Amino acid sequence: MPVVPLLHIPHPPQSLMNAAILSIGDELTLGQCVDTNASWLAAEFAATGLITIEHRTVADDREAIARAVRELASGVSVLVLTGGLGPTEDDLTRFGLADALDPGSELVVDPEAVAQLARWFDKRSQPMPRSNDVQTRRPPSTRMIPNPHGTAPGLAGQLDQCRIFALPGPPREMMPMFRNHVRPALADLGKGVTLITEKINSFGVGESLAAERLGELLARDRETMVGITAGGSIVTARVRFRGAGDQARDEVQRVARRIEDLWKPYAFGRGEETLSEVIGTLLRDRGKTFATAESCTGGWLGKLIVDVPGASDYYRGGWVTYTNEMKSACLGLSSELFDEGGPGAVSEMAARTMAEGAIRQSGAAYSLAITGIAGPDGGTSNKPVGTVYIGLGRPGGEQINTVVRRFEFSGDRLAVRHRSALTALQMLRFELLGVTERVSMLWETPIMTETPGS
């Protein structure tokens, strides 16, 4: 096979605007933490029609920062730096930026930054540590970007044709500063052509089967590109199309709907939408409430539900019955269940009784109960690590009509528990859509007659 000539379209088409990201920090180059800012920024750029062509990470090293700024700025229209704006001596971004933008000059004091920082510490009734002084200085050709969530203002400047923004590293400070100050400053770039992307998320179906269902849509030579990734047990299809605004948007929506259709009923949402949000909407629409009873997940299911603002409209609360005594005292599991020869705390009967106890004690319409063996120890031959019983309590005339499913989840303690919580949520979603009896789920295993002592 010859080394094929460079025939493919220059990447990106030269008529379009490019961006680069520079992450700064020893903790990043040393591998002591994972950089999540870069992917977030790249996605934000994409949403404004800018293609990120490069992402670099350098240490807290003034010379390396200055060099990277000069090199990256020469090839893109926008460069965003994150990190290294803190008050400590290893925070050298402002100095590196000064060396690149205003070589030979000194940092200048920004009176507005002085006032803002004074207010910050005043509000907290604390004296301003001397170390924070440096955060009021900027390279002379830059201006400051206010930071409502921290002491590090950002910096905005320009090097030749490239607009440069330096933002602090903590995501909850960086993100609003990008959205409120950087994004509006890029509004004039990337005009006319946008890159439209959409994500369709599914749960409870394997990646290969999900790919098979999409068939032709995955071909690489299509104008609308579809890719599949799996992460945190969620299988996601990513659609992207680049073109004039409305046309791109329509085409992406058409393909997204097609994927949702092919992935029924496992596809639960778009973009960043979570299973908890979707269930919240379904319950609120139906005026129904629910409650939880958790053992091995330890409260993770409740946590995911309460992640959604306004969850009190439909979530009553729950029990974390981590010991057998708590299972009996709070949810009415009979102590015989735990006897030698009984089915045990990880069993169809335990999940059923927990689900029904949660409904009785809370008065909710629905309940979810989880009991299992998360590992690393505690598995047996009949119930290996990863064995989890999930009970769904639901209205059934006079009685509670409970469905229990058994799963053998793969993965470590965290993965087993996370998959348990998401599976429980998906089971409730299926019930609210009326498809409980017709769907099988990934990792599901048949419930055998329970052997004593197993």
Next chain:
Amino acid sequence: MPVVPLLHIPHPPQSLMNAAILSIGDELTLGQCVDTNASWLAAEFAATGLITIEHRTVADDREAIARAVRELASGVSVLVLTGGLGPTEDDLTRFGLADALDPGSELVVDPEAVAQLARWFDKRSQPMPRSNDVQTRRPPSTRMIPNPHGTAPGLAGQLDQCRIFALPGPPREMMPMFRNHVRPALADLGKGVTLITEKINSFGVGESLAAERLGELLARDRETMVGITAGGSIVTARVRFRGAGDQARDEVQRVARRIEDLWKPYAFGRGEETLSEVIGTLLRDRGKTFATAESCTGGWLGKLIVDVPGASDYYRGGWVTYTNEMKSACLGLSSELFDEGGPGAVSEMAARTMAEGAIRQSGAAYSLAITGIAGPDGGTSNKPVGTVYIGLGRPGGEQINTVVRRFEFSGDRLAVRHRSALTALQMLRFELLGVTERVSMLWETPIMTETPGS
């Protein structure tokens, strides 16, 4: 403030070996997924005494790949590429690498790779798709690295003084290939000299104050470098020293102990150790148990506790009392508490009663209760969003001796709740260390006499 001259030690000292990482993939530059390979590789390099000075990410773009390889290889001893070795048309790493290492020549077929790939598909009783053909080709000056977990072999080559390795992107393929083939090939580098790092984690003290306490230790011109980062509300000191094995280890341990001392009692652990793990050890050592009662955190506190294997030794379980009715029914909060003019569900009294109810219902020695306003809505002038009351129930003779602290956490709904859960854990840790009465915590605010209806 002058732009200070570049007085600090060249970063890294020139006598030592440096490495760089190049990640390749549209999904990375477009921000559709987070690159976890880079931090893993950097940590692996550090463990072998190599300092990663740069990490770059470029798109699936042959020219960009070739350019990045040439630029990075000119400044380091080792360069590892990940991604872009798959069978599809957008996998261009082998072509970019060929352009950099063997310009003008053609890819050659590797008979061993042909045999391995044939075995791979044979074992799975599948015909080999024609697209996989490309995975048997390599730039002529390189050799192939076998991949037992996938169809993409790696590539090993050299450009001037730099050793270059290209590995596939999926972590479960890349990691064993690095450990089994790349790491041994670097054994002669960095000999005698290792980079020893250690992390000391603290919670409940601000970054500036934490830095102030370290003083001189943070100076950039020391042999042992100390840096501070804050992430997920945890303030971390990172110590690193490069030298002969034992000497480096001793020196890093000495400095780490000094930092723990200066950060008392906020420093809770080393490396990846979590507050939950530390509390688990303290409770197990003392033969004590505890229980939780959560409102706004929705089970997050319990989840963090159960993240630790063996938590059933000391954790009984808890209640997620998300509605007032659940607070009354499960934990005995009197309904007058919620009356107009009463202190309300977010109050000192509510946290106290929840903590005491959890001990009474579970029989545990200690309890933690959390009730607050996580936002985005629901704040008032007296109790803004972020107001959280945390109750610590503890043994006190005949009675339960409860301490309640009030906090005003900054951040969004997730940050407020995460900080609430970590603060609760730190309060229990302080209690088990016997320092409850002597410590103040970040975000703590005084408890005022409760105004009716506030």
